[in-house]
Amino acid sequence: MSKTLIRGAKVLGGEAQDVLIDGETIAETGTGLSAEGAEVVEADGRVLLPGLVDLHTHLREPGREDSETVLTGTRAAAAGGYTSVFAMANTFPVADTAGVVEQVWRLGKEHGYCDVQPIGAVTVGLEGRKLAELGAMHESAAQVTVFSDDGKCVHDAVIMRRALEYVKAFGGVIAQHAQEPRLTEGAQMNEGVVSAELGLGGWPAVAEESIIARDVLLADHVGSRVHICHLSTAGSVEIVRWAKSRGIDVTAEVTPHHLLLTDELVRTYNPVYKVNPPLRTERDVMALREALADGTIDIVATDHAPHPHEDKDCEWAAAAMGMVGLETALSVVQETMVDTGLLDWAGVAERMSFTPARIGRAEGHGRPVSAGEPANLTLVDTAYRGPVDPAGFASRSRNTPYEGRELPGRVTHTWLRGKATLVDGKLT
Structure with a gap:
């Protein structure tokens, strides 16, 4: 050895x-x-930090290998300092069965640049109508513990309640993409002054906040765990802060780009700034930084969302939503949190390694830098x-x-x- x-x-x-x-x-x-x-x-x-853990990565395989593969995505992860990533379920086919999650898990084992833990879909086909095989995915070789329809919201309250009840039996967690679909039909960017000036469909903060409020109450009622994906508004911060003060078992993540970038960049009409949830205001950015510093927001997750050139190099309305982030995440966190004095490096390790490993139960990751x-x-x-x-x-x-x-x-x-x-x- x-x-x-x-x-x-x-x-x-x-x-x-x-x-x-x-x-x-x-x-x-x-x-x-x-x-x-x-x-x-x-x-x-x-x-020197413990290997970083990303609870929110899109590796695209199977189905969109033109965007990313497990091999290229895990190489990007290693280049960014990550030793474990959680792969989202919105692949083709959707990771809603034991067979698909095991395929992703085995590809991660074969390539060896970092550990890959699949996230299972909450509903069949991400359609929000019927629960997926949560138990079978958990009992598979991949041992899935995190479930999400990310890219789509589990908007039906009854389905969300059933999902929370189901995963409670084995200590799983539902990671919610908080977006009320009826409030975001035709939305292209954050609803506010900039969207009004540009004439682009607005994406109101309440579309995110209303789902978070509902889901923390459901989690409290059921006694289960809920995790909020890519939280992006000051109002969302206040809801999560209130829920934690009540002892509700909720955790939340923020992306690097929501810590740094604002909707003012959309004035360029450059589709590279088109993302879901959208870039918000400077007030939101400051609230997110403060919440990450004080622990209201638990972790940083990249929401690494690769797209081929043709899906982004087009007019704004037709462009895909998403940004790559694995290779720049730590630099953005240093810029926004460390160099500003909001966090020290021990705090970065807590939010980018220890806590995401605990939430996702990434065995062997998020451990102290000590003997043994x-x-x-x-x-x-x-x-x-x-x-x-x-x-x-x-x-x-x-x-x-x-x-x-x-x-x-x-x-x-x-x-x-x-x-x-x-x-x-x-x-x-």
Whole structure:
């Protein structure tokens, strides 16, 4: 079994120390550790974090391999510092049976750049009418614990209640895409001043907030777990904060792009800024940052949504919704949360590794950087700053809103159970 000595790393941003990897586990941490028989990585004060965990990734396979595959998506994940990703169910065919989730799970095992945990659909075909095979997916080899119709809302209250009741039996969680469909028919962007000026169909904040309010009450009534996907408004923050104050078992995520970008960018009519939920106002962005800092929002999730060139390089109304995010997420979080003083690196580890691993039950991930723990790690050069160049992405798609924008931080190394998947910024 190989050994690697990471020398002089700031673990979770603290004092510099050495970390010795032996095989798949961390053997020892401390200062002045022996390098005998080990490959040495000179960290030079870079920040060492537990491998990142993304609870919201679209890998597109099966069915849309022109956008992404499990291989290219997990390579992108490794390049971004992730060692575990949860793959959303809106594939073709939909991941609503044990057979499809096992296919995705096995593809992740074969490629080895990060662990892939499939998310099962809540309803058959994402149609919102009939519960999918939740129990069979949980009992499959993939052991699914997170279920979501992401891309579509489970808008029927009776179906949502039944789903919450069903997963309660095995400790599962329903991850809700909060969007009341009747309030967003024809919507193209956030409803507000900018949408009125541009003449684009508005997407009101209440379409998100009303579903969240309903679902936290349902979760409380049933005594089950609900997770709110890509929360995007200040009002949603207040509802989640109230629910937590009542002891309701709710968790929530925010995407990097909702922490940084606003609906003012839509004035360019560049479809790269078209996303679901839409970019909101500066007030919403500030509320999301504060909520992530104080723990109202539990985690950062990328909502990595790759699309081929032809689906985004077209007029705004016809363009697909979504942005790639795995390879830029940590940089955006550094820009919006760390460099602003809202979070330290230990707080980043909590929100991008420890907590998402706990919510999704990602075994072996989100663990402390200490002896005896699995060596799932990422090393970050936090002093780096440079422009984003999508030509160098590992993802099959290039639909990033950050092209040419200078962002801080660069992941230099990623280890999955002691095996380097990224070395000096290059995939192995």
